[in-house]
Amino acid sequence: MRSKRTMKRSLRNLTVILLMILAFCSGFLGHTLLNARAEEKAIPELKRYYTSVQIRQGDSLWDLAGQYCQGSPYTKAEYVEELKRMNGLKSEQIHSGEYLTVVYFSE
Numbered sequence: 001m002r003s004k005r006t007m008k009r010s011l012r013n014l015t016v017i018l019l020m021i022l023a024f025c026s027g028f029l030g031h032t033l034l035n036a037r038a039e040e041k042a043i044p045e046l047k048r049y050y051t052s053v054q055i056r057q058g059d060s061l062w063d064l065a066g067q068y069c070q071g072s073p074y075t076k077a078e079y080v081e082e083l084k085r086m087n088g089l090k091s092e093q094i095h096s097g098e099y100l101t102v103v104y105f106s107e
Contacts, residue, residue: 046071046105057096061089064102072105 053064061080069079080092087100094100 046073046107049104049106050101051104052099052101055094055096055098055100059094059096061092061094064100068102068104072103 061083062076064083065074065076065079069076072079074082083089083100083102084092086103
């Protein structure tokens with residue numbers, strides 16, 4: 001059986017080894033996360049712009065979404081919901097001659 005002194009030394013060595021492994025892993029993961037964040041910033045940031053459009057016969061919110069959500073962070077369905085919210089619409093029903101505010105995105 002090992003003496004208490006040998007056991008303490010072994011435990012201390014094991015602790016040092018575990019701390020070194022932990023320091024290496026956290027340094028490696030931290031470096032990897034920082035690189036990932038740096039790559040995210042390389043993506044150009046899109047700015048929001050607004051314009052007013054007059055609804056023509058046969059237009060729908062889905063048609064507008066198809067035109068204006070290109071290059072936006074929205075899906076077509078999310079864009080339709082954003083149009084409804086921005087224009088205070090309770091349904092998707094729109095009428096020719098009305099004006100709606102639409103949002104589009106550009107660098």
